[in-house]
Amino acid sequence: MKIILKKKKEKSYSTGKGLILFLIPTVVYLLIFHYLPMSGLVIAFEDYNSYQGIFGSPLAKNYGFANFINFFNMPNFWLIIKNTLVISVYSIVVNTILPIILALFINEIRNKHFKKTVQTISYAPYFVSTVVCVGMIFAFSNYEHGIFNTIAKFFGGKPSNMLESDTWFSTIYVVSGLWQGLGWWAIIYVGALANANMELHEAAVLDGANRLQRIWHINLPTIIPMAIIMFILSVGNILSVGFEKVFLMQTSGNLGASEILSTYTYRVSLMSRIPQYSYATAIGLFNSVVSMVMLIAVNKIAKKVGDTSLW
């Protein structure tokens, strides 16, 4: 018996060894392109200059922490953090809930052709580039001929320069993002719904449950674990609001709401006459540390409360 067990173990190990070989390219890729470049983070603690290079540049003042101190002492530090969080939290909430609703809706469509048409139409905007999307936003919100103001005027409202306003900025950003990504994000949930237990549905029908009750008690619990995973991943990127779209949408009127971490970093690193690479890296590192802490915390909470987590 012992011998048989040993043989089985050896066999599974040797089979596993072969599979482990498949991992090598990915591990090498991760090491070279994801872990090795992290050594460059050292410039956050330096007064980096490209002539002396990453490992030759002098240590920054205050034992290497001058860039971090400068960042925390920056007069608009809290404004930038607030703006970043507002846009991020707004996006996370809307982009987590609405794709679930859309997926539940698509799942209920019985006509296959109609279902596919709805899916295609809803995810097509995902392929529109950010620059084109922002161009459309500017055109639609044009004071004289924009569709938003035309509708507002039709209903007796007053036209306004929406992109010049702090008030509208985050909404325009989130809603346009939702228009682009709603269908795409819903695909994941539609896929998850395909795994819903049909026996449960049949039993529920026999028990007299109506469609809404089945959605609430069967479909929704099916996709909740996936939604939690997506939510945890989003929280992990809470300070990493995409740069291009916000930057392109910025006007001097909305800077009070649109100056976020990534646009500030761009301003100070790449738009500057002397790029402040060390300072920008320090901001990036701060961003990563906060994101990591958030990710771990939310993951732990999710595990405790809902028994679903990333690890």
Next chain:
Amino acid sequence: MKSINLLISGLVLSALISCKPTSNYDLDNFLLHGTEENPYQIVKESQTLKIFVPRGSQNPHFNEMKMFKKLSEITNLNFNFTEVDSSAYTQVRSATWEDKKNLPDLFLFNNSTSEQVYYGAFGALVPFNDDEVKLANGYKIGNVIDNFMPTYKGLLDNNFNINNGLNAKKVATFADGKMYSTLSVNDVPRDLTFKMFINQQWIDNLQEDGVQIKDAVDIETIEDYIEVLKAFKKYDANRNGKDDEVPVTAKELEYLRNYILASYGYAFPGIELSGDEIIYVPKTEAYKKYLQTMRLLETEGLLDISTFSIKTDAQMAQKGLEHRLGSFSSAAAYLTVGMNYESEYVCITPLKSSYYTGTPMQWGFSTFYPTGAVIPSGTNYIREVARLLDIMYSDLGIQLIAYGEENVDWQWDNEEKTSWTFNVPNDWKGTQEEYRATITPNVGTASALYWKNDFVGKMNDAILTKLNTMSSIYTPYIKVVFPEEVKMTNDEYNEIELINASLQAYQLNAEYQFIKEGKNTNGEDWTKYLSNLDKYNVGRLEEIYQNAYNRFKGV
């Protein structure tokens, strides 16, 4: 198999040879005075120079440009260009410095002063005026300007024949007494400042209708200007039967703010030198007056309602092409209103006001910038590069980078050489500037080393001639807000960048709130604004500039 091995060995060998840049440099290949037949020839045997350049979206590749083909032909040099898109220029340039073994022989155009301060301190740049300059192989060549750049030396000694109070040598010289770059020189009036246009035809129309307003040429104060704008708004100035006139517009207030602000005694909404004192203008009473005027333009409906969300020239031109614009700033009127209405617009002079009655002023560029060409130390081809640059400062070089080769791309109209005509082929489908981009990198991001009015200003072109004449009204009033002669230390440059990264965003937003949202310039809002400016380290910013200026003045 054998042939494959041979091929691989050959490739490896050639790669190894190409990795050894300095060992086979032939000192005798260089020609100091060219040859009898060709004084421009720089090397006996053809030699390749590596040149780092910025490239704009409308430029073809540099080695396809006629200018460099011609330079290559006459000098016997070949050019291997590293072309970097302007959007990624700073990053790629930094990365280039990381790889010190493969530095180019020349950084041509757009060499920032701050970078020169930094790399100069490491000895990474060739000082053009240093008597001890050596090639990478240790061979001493001495003073680059004195020994290899006679044309440039002559121009420097004569201050490029420009007498506007600016000293070319001082601009070119850094705090350590060295010249790390040649100068970018521009004395063409139309390119030294922005131009403010107003529609004279609309004024004529209204005067015909009995409205009492001044002609464009008589507008001298901000009050006169506002009266004309009000008339544009009140009446059907464009005579199309619709109430659609936009009295004044600007792309995110670009240049309009300089123009209006200047009527209150400052030319730039940032750091400005006034007498011997550095002032951050947005905290002054004059700036408050500017905000009040802009608020008036806003509330009276004179300022384009979309001004703050116009982000491109094309957006601004939309209303121009519809014949709706009364006044705007542009490089040339036809760029904003098209050729159909171009003739209706004329330039108006810098203004004064009841608050400021001194000499009018117009924000403008300096004629000299130390940004032309930089040679990294570590190359053996300093002499070759120096002679190439010297040609680029000669009449031939000036002409080549402006409009190409004489009698090929352009020709003199008369023996007195008072004007010349640019030859755009009849079958050319694009614009004149697009054609010029096939000749020179001057169209787009790269500025000419010497953009000389004595040549450029003689071009026989109706629109440009008119533009030259109109622009000349600004020449006596141009104010460079901070002298280019003043250089700072690396730490100072860094600190300025950090302060500005936060301050500029705050200041722009505050300006918007005063103009569009009607924050009170006489009450608590203004006090809070001033206190915020302090928090954004305006005081320190002024101090840095003042210290640098005092050092320069020897205080």
